[in-house]
Amino acid sequence: MLLEGKAWRYGRDINTDVIIPARYLSSTDEAELGSHCLEDLDPDFITAMEAGDIIVAGENFGSGSSREHASLAIKGCGVSCVIASSFARIFYRNAINVGLPILECPEAVAHIETGHELKVDLEKGMIEDTTTGASFQATPFPGFMREIINLGGLVEYVRERLHDRS
Amino acid sequence: MGNTITEKILACHCGRDAVSPGEFIDAGVDLALGNDITAPLAMEAFRGMGAERVFDPARVVLVPDHFTPARNIEAAENCAAIREFVREQGLEVYFEVGRLGIEHVLLPEQGLVLPGDLVVGADSHTCTYGALGAFSTGVGSTDLAMAMALGEVWLSVPESMKLVYHGEMDPWVGGKDLILHTIGRIGVDGAHFRAMEFHGEAIDALSMDGRFAMANMAVEAGAKNGIFHVDEVTREWLKGRSDKDYQVLESDPDAEYVKVLEFDVGGLEPQVAFPHLPSNVRPVSEAREVELDQVVIGSCTNGRLEDMETAAMIMAGREVHPDVRVIILPGTPEIVKEMVRRGWMENFLEAGAAVSTPTCGPCLGGHMGVLAAGERALSTTNRNFVGRMGHSEGEVYLSGPAVAAASALTGRISHPREVMGE
Ligand code: SF4
Numbered sequence: 192m193l194l195e196g197k198a199w200r201y202g203r204d205i206n207t208d209v210i211i212p213a214r215y216l217s218s219t220d221e222a223e224l225g226s227h228c229l230e231d232l233d234p235d236f237i238t239a240m241e242a243g244d245i246i247v248a249g250e251n252f253g254s255g256s257s258r259e260h261a262s263l264a265i266k267g268c269g270v271s272c273v274i275a276s277s278f279a280r281i282f283y284r285n286a287i288n289v290g291l292p293i294l295e296c297p298e299a300v301a302h303i304e305t306g307h308e309l310k311v312d313l314e315k316g317m318i319e320d321t322t323t324g325a326s327f328q329a330t331p332f333p334g335f336m337r338e339i340i341n342l343g344g345l346v347e348y349v350r351e352r353l354h355d356r357s
Numbered sequence: 358m359g360n361t362i363t364e365k366i367l368a369c370h371c372g373r374d375a376v377s378p379g380e381f382i383d384a385g386v387d388l389a390l391g392n393d394i395t396a397p398l399a400m401e402a403f404r405g406m407g408a409e410r411v412f413d414p415a416r417v418v419l420v421p422d423h424f425t426p427a428r429n430i431e432a433a434e435n436c437a438a439i440r441e442f443v444r445e446q447g448l449e450v451y452f453e454v455g456r457l458g459i460e461h462v463l464l465p466e467q468g469l470v471l472p473g474d475l476v477v478g479a480d481s482h483t484c485t486y487g488a489l490g491a492f493s494t495g496v497g498s499t500d501l502a503m504a505m506a507l508g509e510v511w512l513s514v515p516e517s518m519k520l521v522y523h524g525e526m527d528p529w530v531g532g533k534d535l536i537l538h539t540i541g542r543i544g545v546d547g548a549h550f551r552a553m554e555f556h557g558e559a560i561d562a563l564s565m566d567g568r569f570a571m572a573n574m575a576v577e578a579g580a581k582n583g584i585f586h587v588d589e590v591t592r593e594w595l596k597g598r599s600d601k602d603y604q605v606l607e608s609d610p611d612a613e614y615v616k617v618l619e620f621d622v623g624g625l626e627p628q629v630a631f632p633h634l635p636s637n638v639r640p641v642s643e644a645r646e647v648e649l650d651q652v653v654i655g656s657c658t659n660g661r662l663e664d665m666e667t668a669a670m671i672m673a674g675r676e677v678h679p680d681v682r683v684i685i686l687p688g689t690p691e692i693v694k695e696m697v698r699r700g701w702m703e704n705f706l707e708a709g710a711a712v713s714t715p716t717c718g719p720c721l722g723g724h725m726g727v728l729a730a731g732e733r734a735l736s737t738t739n740r741n742f743v744g745r746m747g748h749s750e751g752e753v754y755l756s757g758p759a760v761a762a763a764s765a766l767t768g769r770i771s772h773p774r775e776v777m778g779e
Pocket of ligand 1: 423459460461480482656657658716717720721738739
């Protein structure tokens with residue numbers, strides 16, 4: 192899949208409490224959660240971002256709470272992909288499980304700035320900064336995770352397993 | 358080459374003799390946990406998977422502890438949906454408001470987690486049960502749905518870090534101070550995806566409640582799990598809690614660690630984490646004069662019996678500072694009953710503190726004491742991120758219960774010695 196969008200560059204340790212604050216966690220609706228995405232960190236993000244835009248952040252993105260609402264909020268507001276230097280463990284699982292595209296690529300993060308236009312080839316893990324012309328290769332996913340990603344998430348993976356059992 | 362306790366527990370749960378770091382496994386779970394925030398999404402995913410029945414109604418536990426007693430209509434609806442799922446699936450263990458506690462205090466207390474178990478919970482602080490020599494880790498709601506449907510979870514086997522604590526600790530220093538000090542040293546991703554294995558004579562001397570507080574915050578260093586070995590302290594604590602046998606596993610002497618860190622905690626002062634990261638840690642002597650609007654004592658980190666005792670002893674016969682609101686958040690109803698029996702409840706109430714029913718409440722800015730803009734709290738909880746306890750312009754400092762109780766009396770961050778006149 193090819194993605195194109197504008198970069199929103201943030202720092203390290205962006206935690207799930209600022210991705211989607213607890214006051215909104217009584218909802219499970221992607222669009223509703225998406226309308227509050229990152230509002231405690233950057234109130235302008237949600238008003239100025241456009242569908243397809245890409246979050247680019249430093250180390251340990253998604254640290255903190257296990258709330259899958261964080262992945263849903265990012266998907267729900269229309270972000271097409273998150274690129275980070277590294278991801279916190281549970282967020283990493285959640286993103287793969289719910290089909291939110293993520294890429295780990297410290298070199299790209301060091302280069303990209305807010306507003307740069309990006310092109311991402313998810314299968315190849317290629318990130319191109321079309322504003323500067325630079326391109327980067329993200330860390331490939333281990334085989335088992337690629338299987339879940341290719342199925343579109345963990346729900347399908349388990350559905351197949353349940354089907355095989357019956 | 359030997360194996361660590363974490364590797365051994367994982368191997369036992371995927372029917373293998375041994376596993377190595379980096380391998381992906383489908384592991385069987387002994388218990389799958391969800392709460393009122395994460396279970397609704399898990400129930401949706403469970404149905405989406407085409408699952409009809411949970412793998413074992415005795416091994417799925419849903420604990421609605423976050424926004425309960427229901428803080429608003431949406432929270433009430435989520436709890437109602439959980440109650441319906443519990444009935445429909447015939448889940449054998451369920452706690453209703455009045456018997457409900459904070460999940461990570463409640464499950465061990467009720468004997469639902471034992472050494473050698475593999476537990477996954479859709480709550481990041483599920484790592485708490487490592488204090489008992491179990492492998493336990495936080496996962497997301499869709500993972501929980503898979504665990505409910507298949508009784509399995511996918512995991513990659515973590516590398517292990519060995520953390521060794523030497524020396525005899527000051528009486529005012531506890532497990533919370535050790536873990537804050539550790540996170541201060543290694544950072545919020547210092548144990549990224551790894552197992553943190555705790556050792557040393559200071560750990561041997563630590564109570565179970567102190568060990569729970571440490572394991573609880575392993576996730577604040579980015580770890581997959583935190584784990585302790587079973588000893589006499591563990592065995593004594595477990596007595597009478599469960600009829601089931603449990604499996605005691607140990608790391609081999611030649612087990613492989615990616616890192617070994619040594620700490621001399623003999624002269625360690627009580628620790629305080631400054632806003633807005635749990636790694637922003639300084640000794641309490643460098644935190645004095647920070648004035649407070651609110652003090653929270655409790656939660657899944659420090660809402661256990663020993664924490665309540667420490668706070669109650671410090672507050673006995675003394676008065677909360679007139680500018681401070683104190684909220685006591687005991688972990689379970691059993692703890693509340695003990696607080697009444699032992700007279701601690703009276704200490705708190707006479708001092709001018711508010712005692713809450715067990716709930717997560719303000720810990721995650723849910724209810725029961727959220728902060729306004731510009732307000733500052735000292736809390737015995739585990740996170741001090743921007744907006745964690747309410748307004749994004751509020752500030753949260755973290756400490757253990759002794760510093761929190763003393764600070765409640767003085768109105769600013771204080772060493773307990775200051776009020777105990779030692
Ligand atoms: S007390 Fe706080 S950290 Fe613990 S489970 Fe509840 S919200 Fe999470």
